[in-house]
Amino acid sequence: MPSIQNRPRTKIMGNLDIQNLKVSFHTREGIIHAVDGVDLSIKPGEIVGLVGESGSGKSVTCNSVLKLLPVPPARIEKGQIEWSGKDLIDHDEQNMQAIRGKEISMIFQDPMSCLNPYLSVLEQVAEPLVIHGMASLEDARKQASEMLVNVGVQRVVDHPHAYPHEFSGGMRQRAMIAMALVTKPSLLLADEPTTALDVTVQAKVLSILKTLCTDLGVSVLFVSHDLGLVAELADRVVVMYRGKVVEQNHTGSIFSNPQHPYVKALIACRPTLESNPVRLPTVDDFMNPKTGKEQALEKLVAPSLNLDSQETLLQVENLVVEFPTEDGPVRAVDGASLMIRKGSTHGLVGESGSGKTTLGRSILHLAQLMSGSILYQGKPINLDHPDDRSKFRKSMQIIFQDPYASLNPRLTIEQTLLEPMKVHGIGSSRKERIERVINLLEEVGLGEEYLHRYPHEFSGGQRQRICVARALTTEPEFIVCDECVSAMDVSVQAQVLNLLRSLQASRNLTYLFISHDLGVVKFMSDEISVMQNGKIVENGLADDLYRSPKSDYTRKLLNSIPLANRSANFQINRPSV
Amino acid sequence: MSLETSSSLGRDAWLRLRANRMSMISLFILIGIAFVSIFGPALSSYDYDQQNLDRVFESPGKDHIFGTDNLGRDLFARTTYGGRISLAVGLLATVVSLVIGVSYGMFSGYIGGRIDTWMMRAVDVLYALPFTIFVILLMVLFGRNFLLLFIAIGAVEWLTMARITRAQTMNLKKSEFIEAARALGYSHGRILFRHLLPNLIGPIIVYATLTVPAVMLLEAVLSFLGLGIQAPMSSWGSLIKEGAEKMDAAPWLLLFPGIFFCLSLFALNFLGDGLRDALDPKSSKD
Numbered sequence: 001m002p003s004i005q006n007r008p009r010t011k012i013m014g015n016l017d018i019q020n021l022k023v024s025f026h027t028r029e030g031i032i033h034a035v036d037g038v039d040l041s042i043k044p045g046e047i048v049g050l051v052g053e054s055g056s057g058k059s060v061t062c063n064s065v066l067k068l069l070p071v072p073p074a075r076i077e078k079g080q081i082e083w084s085g086k087d088l089i090d091h092d093e094q095n096m097q098a099i100r101g102k103e104i105s106m107i108f109q110d111p112m113s114c115l116n117p118y119l120s121v122l123e124q125v126a127e128p129l130v131i132h133g134m135a136s137l138e139d140a141r142k143q144a145s146e147m148l149v150n151v152g153v154q155r156v157v158d159h160p161h162a163y164p165h166e167f168s169g170g171m172r173q174r175a176m177i178a179m180a181l182v183t184k185p186s187l188l189l190a191d192e193p194t195t196a197l198d199v200t201v202q203a204k205v206l207s208i209l210k211t212l213c214t215d216l217g218v219s220v221l222f223v224s225h226d227l228g229l230v231a232e233l234a235d236r237v238v239v240m241y242r243g244k245v246v247e248q249n250h251t252g253s254i255f256s257n258p259q260h261p262y263v264k265a266l267i268a269c270r271p272t273l274e275s276n277p278v279r280l281p282t283v284d285d286f287m288n289p290k291t292g293k294e295q296a297l298e299k300l301v302a303p304s305l306n307l308d309s310q311e312t313l314l315q316v317e318n319l320v321v322e323f324p325t326e327d328g329p330v331r332a333v334d335g336a337s338l339m340i341r342k343g344s345t346h347g348l349v350g351e352s353g354s355g356k357t358t359l360g361r362s363i364l365h366l367a368q369l370m371s372g373s374i375l376y377q378g379k380p381i382n383l384d385h386p387d388d389r390s391k392f393r394k395s396m397q398i399i400f401q402d403p404y405a406s407l408n409p410r411l412t413i414e415q416t417l418l419e420p421m422k423v424h425g426i427g428s429s430r431k432e433r434i435e436r437v438i439n440l441l442e443e444v445g446l447g448e449e450y451l452h453r454y455p456h457e458f459s460g461g462q463r464q465r466i467c468v469a470r471a472l473t474t475e476p477e478f479i480v481c482d483e484c485v486s487a488m489d490v491s492v493q494a495q496v497l498n499l500l501r502s503l504q505a506s507r508n509l510t511y512l513f514i515s516h517d518l519g520v521v522k523f524m525s526d527e528i529s530v531m532q533n534g535k536i537v538e539n540g541l542a543d544d545l546y547r548s549p550k551s552d553y554t555r556k557l558l559n560s561i562p563l564a565n566r567s568a569n570f571q572i573n574r575p576s577v
Numbered sequence: 578m579s580l581e582t583s584s585s586l587g588r589d590a591w592l593r594l595r596a597n598r599m600s601m602i603s604l605f606i607l608i609g610i611a612f613v614s615i616f617g618p619a620l621s622s623y624d625y626d627q628q629n630l631d632r633v634f635e636s637p638g639k640d641h642i643f644g645t646d647n648l649g650r651d652l653f654a655r656t657t658y659g660g661r662i663s664l665a666v667g668l669l670a671t672v673v674s675l676v677i678g679v680s681y682g683m684f685s686g687y688i689g690g691r692i693d694t695w696m697m698r699a700v701d702v703l704y705a706l707p708f709t710i711f712v713i714l715l716m717v718l719f720g721r722n723f724l725l726l727f728i729a730i731g732a733v734e735w736l737t738m739a740r741i742t743r744a745q746t747m748n749l750k751k752s753e754f755i756e757a758a759r760a761l762g763y764s765h766g767r768i769l770f771r772h773l774l775p776n777l778i779g780p781i782i783v784y785a786t787l788t789v790p791a792v793m794l795l796e797a798v799l800s801f802l803g804l805g806i807q808a809p810m811s812s813w814g815s816l817i818k819e820g821a822e823k824m825d826a827a828p829w830l831l832l833f834p835g836i837f838f839c840l841s842l843f844a845l846n847f848l849g850d851g852l853r854d855a856l857d858p859k860s861s862k863d
Contacts, residue, residue, distance in 0.1 A: 364760055393762025406753035410775040410858055419771075420761045454858040467757070474761065 016042040016065065016187055016219070021079035023060050026072060034060045034074075036243035042187065047213065047220040049234030049251070051227050051266070053489035057243040062189050062223045066104055067096050084186075101128040105180035109192040111172035115164040122148065122156050124164075125179045134183060147178040151208050170201035177209055184216055191223045198351040198516065203560040206232055225489055227266050228565035231255065239263050255564060261286040269494035271523030273546050273558075273566045279498050280523070283491035310341035312378070313478060313510050314363065319372035321355070321362050332358040334534035335372070340478075340527075345504065345511040347525030347542065349518055349557065355534040356514050360480045363512065364398055376478075394424050397471035401483035403463035407455040413466055414451040417441075420473040440469045444499060461492035468499065472507075480512045485520060497523060518557060519565055522546060530554045593855040600851025603844035610841050614664060617657025625658040626650065626809035634827045644829040646819070650809070656834050659811040664841070666727060666796045666812070667789045673731025674792075675785055678738025679777070685739070686746030687769060697743065700736050708733055708795075712804055726805055730792050741784055745777050778856050786849030790842045813838045 023035040035057040042048050052058040063069050065081055067088065081088040083104070088096070100106075105128070108114045115124060126144035129135040135143060141160075148156045151174040155162055164172055173193060180188055190209070194202040210233045213220050224230050230237055231251050238248040239262070246260040258264045265286035321333040333355045340346040350356040361367040363374055365383055374381055376396070382388045400406040407416060417437045420426075427433040438448045444465040455463060464484060471479055481500065485493040497520065503509060513524045521528060521542075528545050530538040530553065538551045549555045594600055618625055623641070629649035637644040643652035685696040712729045719725055749755060750773075758768050797814020799805030806812045813834045820831030 361756075366756060366759060390762055393760065396760075398757065398760045400753040400757065402753055406757050408754045408758075408772050408776070411772075419763070423761065423763055423767070456859045470757065470761070 015044060015082075015084055016040075016221075017080070017082040018061070018065070019080040019082070021061065021064065021081065022077040023057070023064055023069065023074060024077055025074050033243055035064070037079075038240070038243075038245050040238055040245065040248075042219050042221060044186065045214075045217050045219050046236065047210070047222060047234050049230030049237045050221060050223045050240065051225065051230050051237060052240035053225055053491060055242075056240045058223050058225075058240050059191055061240070062106075062191050062221060065189060065221075066100050066106060067091070067093075068106075098132070101180075101185070102132045102134070102183050103185055104187045104189065105183065105185045106189040107173075107176050107180050107191065107193045110196050111169050111176055112196070114176055115172055117164050120161050120163055121153070121167065121175050122160050122162070125175060125182055128179065128183050132183060144178070144182055147182045148175065150212060151175070151178045151181075152204075153178065168201075170197055170205060173197060173201075173205055174208065177205070177212070181212060181216065181218065185218060188213060188218050188220045189223070190220060192225070193222075194229070195224070195226075199518070199560040200351065200556055202229075209233070226562070226565075227254075227490075228270065228562040231564040232562045239266070266490060270490045270565060271494075271497070271519045273519055273522050273561070276523065279501070280494040282494045282498070284495075310343055312339055313342040313376070314340040314512075315373075315375040315378075316359075316363065317373045317375075319359065319362060319374070320370040321358050321367055322370050331534050332367075333362065336531070336534070336536045338529050338536065338539065340510060340512060342477075342510055343504075343508050344526040345513050345524050347521035347528035348512060348514045348531060349516065349521050349528060350531035351516060351557075354531040356531045357482055359531070360398070360482050360512055360514050364396055364480060365392075366398070390424055394474040395476050396478045396480070397474065397476040398480040398482060399464070399467050399471050399484040401486050403460050403467055403487070404455075406467050407463060407470075409455055412452050412454055413441075416455075416466070417470055417473055420470065424474055426474065436473075437469075440472055443472070443503070444469045445495075459492075460488055461495060464488070464492075464496050465499065468496075468503070472503070476509070478510045478512070480514065482514045483516070486515060486517065493520070500524070518546075518561055530557070589858065590852075590855040594851055597851040597854065599847045600855075603847040603851070606840060606844040607848065610660060610837060610844075611664060614657050614660030617660070618654050621651060621654040621657070623651035623654045625654040625811060627654075634823075636827070637829050643833045644827065646827070646830055647823065652816075652830065652833055655811045655816060656813070656837055659813045659816050659834065660837060662806055662810070663793050663796065663813040663838070666730065667793045669727045670730040670734060670792045670796075671785055671788045673727060674734035674738055674788060675781065677731065678735035679742050679774075679781060681735065682739035682742025683746050683769060683773060683777070686743035687750060687765070687773065689747070689750075693743070697740075700739055703733075704736055709799075709802065709804070712799060716804060726796065726799065730795050730799075733795075734788055734792060738781070738784055738788070741780055742777060745780055746773060749773055749776055775856075779853050782849050782853045782856070786846050789845050793838070 018038060018040040021035055021038045021040075022033070025032040025034055038057070038061055040048070040050070040061065050058045050062065060069065060074070064076060065083075065088065069076070076089060079089070083099070088099070091099070115121065122141060122144055125148055126137070126140040129140035129143060130137055134140075145156055145160070153167070153171055153174050155167070155171070159166075164175075167175065173196075177193070193209070194205050197205060206229070209220075212218075220233075222230060222234055227237070227239075231254075234251050236248065237251050237254045239246050239254070239260070241260075241262045247254070247258065247263045249259075254263065255267065258267055262283065265281065265283040268281045268286070269283060271280060316336065316338045319333050319336045320331065322329040322331050324330075336355070336359055338346065338348075348356045348359065358367055362369050365381065376392070381392055383392065411419075414434070414437060417440060418430075418433055421433045421436065427436055437451070441447065441450060446462065446465055446469070450458075450462075455466070458466065467484075484500075485496050488496065500511070501524070504511065511524070513521060515521050525542045528540065528542050529536045530545070530551065532553050538545065538549065538554050540550075545554065546558065549558060627650060629645070631649065632641075632645055633647055633649045635641055635645040635649070637652075641651050641653065643656060645651060646655070681696065681700075685693045711733065715725060715729050755768060755772060758772050763772075793812075793814055796805050796812055797818055800807070800812060800815040801818055806815055816834035817831060817838060820827075820834060824831050
């Protein structure tokens with residue numbers, strides 16, 4: 001990486017000190033105390049990780065530093081945000097504008113929507129310099145171009161007029177970093193900057209972020225839900241839970257010696273590549289004393305299925321799926337073959353755009369196949385005859401990624417779960433069907449009292465349980481789980497994974513488990529296929545694949561996983577600041 | 578098929594609507610206007626077409642509470658009688674345009690591909706047809722007929738509705754709950770009516786409340802051209818038009834039909850807003 005020219009500039013070595021910050025949201029349903037007395041300080045040059053699940057108040061804390069909260073409904077009730085001797089809470093909008101982007105800058109989560117599509121990337125990166133009167137337009141463009149090269153966006157050198165849509169998500173996120181750092185601020189607030197990126201891209205972006213900030217002496221507040229990821233670059237970690245800071249310590253100590261039960265849970269409930277318990281511990285286990293039986297299950301290594309003795313349930317041969325676009329057809333799946341055995345879980349891993357979701361959907365005939373064959377129990381699937389169709393739809397189901405979008409918002413849970421039974425003629429009377437619905441709800445860990453509620457009244461984890469229950473209404477043998485825990489916090493993820501596992505054992509289900517998260521796939525699967533550019537590059541038993549990956553791509557994927565997420569006995573040796 | 582949906586969603590919706598004060602006031606205003614329109618002409622001691630050339634342009638008073646027009650006709654009788662026609666045209670034509678537009682748009686958007694393209698080109702062609710010529714054509718073919726007026730107006734207004742519904746359907750079609758419905762083996766009809774249609778209600782209602790006034794005004798334009806309501810029959814639209822011409826001499830001729838017209842439009846809009854919120858289970862129950 002080329003060195004950065006340090007222009008002489010008086011730089012405020014900022015010291016951020018947040019004391020007893022309280023932020024509440026005044027909504028129609030009442031007052032929500034999003035941040036409830038948070039103390040946090042960042043010394044110059046320090047990288048601090050702020051970790052918590054969604055709703056823990058981590059983003060609100062981060063946004064309140066720059067007063068970027070939506071007011072109303074948000075209101076800063078109390079506290080101090082001291083920035084190099086000034087209390088930012090007293091600053092008016094005009095004074096804040098002088099600080100934003102100059103002394104403190106910010107990177108947001110979604111690289112796709114953070115850049116203005118109508119302005120060229122170079123122009124946007126140069127803009128903060130011009131606005132803060134730090135350089136003339138020409139000079140600003142030159143500095144912006146240098147900074148873009150520093151973050152690895154070489155393209156702007158030859159194409160200074162390139163627009164955001166010409167860049168990939170990873171490149172856009174790099175451009176965002178360049179935009180935040182071009183003014184050489186003292187503090188960078190990064191709110192989940194790599195969450196929307198693939199693991200391999202994430203690893204690259206993180207290393208760039210870390211090198212640049214160290215070189216420029218920028219202190220960073222890195223907000224993330226992923227403790228393992230934060231461990232990669234933070235000197236110190238602050239863990240938030242329900243609006244409060246529950247623990248803060250040096251990164252090494254947090255992992256080697258967590259104090260608060262919630263932090264212990266966060267470290268424990270993420271499936272790692274090395275361990276393979278029957279059941280994952282959940283946050284509840286740590287917050288409330290757990291039963292001995294469950295504890296025993298966590299210690300127990302899951303027995304590996306004797307795959308050879310299992311008959312083949314589904315055989316996919318040379319599948320090709322194309323999508324028509326204006327520039328001609330695009331091959332989403334390009335000659336993929338796999339074999340799934342009865343009662344097993346087949347993992348399907350790959351980055352976004354690798355065609356894994358399309359493959360899963362085409363197995364269910366939700367996407368049109370071009371060529372290739374799908375044999376279910378040795379027979380091709382025929383959707384033309386109504387009887388065959390009904391039988392096929394009954395025996396194969398799918399659970400989607402987004403539990404918010406996959407339930408009809410205008411039907412109650414009862415209606416949602418009754419409908420498949422009615423359509424397929426399961427159960428003879430309404431009474432019998434309702435009984436089955438109640439049993440199903442209990443099976444997925446929800447109660448009868450939820451029957452008459454609408455989807456929006458549930459949390460993400462509960463909704464996904466409802467989706468699982470809906471998939472089970474037709475008593476299927478085979479379920480495609482399409483990134484079904486990707487949108488969830490690790491603690492909720494552990495609960496849903498445990499549920500899927502116990503259902504598999506009690507109902508002898510077969511899963512095709514699609515995910516970009518190798519740890520999760522490893523936990524769930526007996527066999528794994530790795531997909532890249534529509535092709536399956538590697539196929540094998542889960543353990544073999546992780547221990548000795550054959551293809552370069554698999555190795556690259558494995559190496560991109562943050563160290564802390566690979567092993568349960570993660571230790572960090574880094575000199576503390 | 579939708580009986581179950583309507584039983585629980587309908588009951589919830591009614592509870593939510595009742596809690597919305599503006600909507601309830603609007604509902605009572607509308608009922609009141611409808612009541613006056615139906616029974617008003619009978620209550621008045623004058624007929625809507627009864628001329629009295631001795632008492633032209635009489636301002637509102639004891640005898641004629643709304644005053645009289647240039648031919649000495651009682652404005653109260655004419656306004657309430659006009660309300661029958663305006664409300665009937667407004668509501669019926671809107672219903673006609675909703676039924677045609679929503680089903681056409683939903684079908685087109687759901688099927689997609691080439692059929693969708695052709696169906697939408699047909700809409701474009703109809704858009705390009707001059708409205709008045711279209712109505713004159715209908716009149717020539719079928720003769721002048723009150724019912725035909727509803728159909729003619731409805732048959733023109735559905736085009737925008739079809740486009741809105743199609744766009745919404747195409748958006749919703751991609752959502753995962755529709756895909757889940759397909760994976761569960763539901764028929765297309767079931768998906769369309771039980772899963773898509775209820776989720777389209779928001780934009781449909783908003784557009785419908787905009788269509789009612791547009792339709793009432795269209796009726797006035799048609800009447801002005803001699804294609805719609807013919808004197809001595811009256812409608813709010815035609816009364817307002819006449820009133821506007823004689824605004825300096827007899828402002829009450831504009832004022833009273835105008836008040837009725839505006840009041841019903843306001844009430845319709847508030848009621849529409851309330852209905853949209855009430856039919857959305859996401860809005861809070863209390």
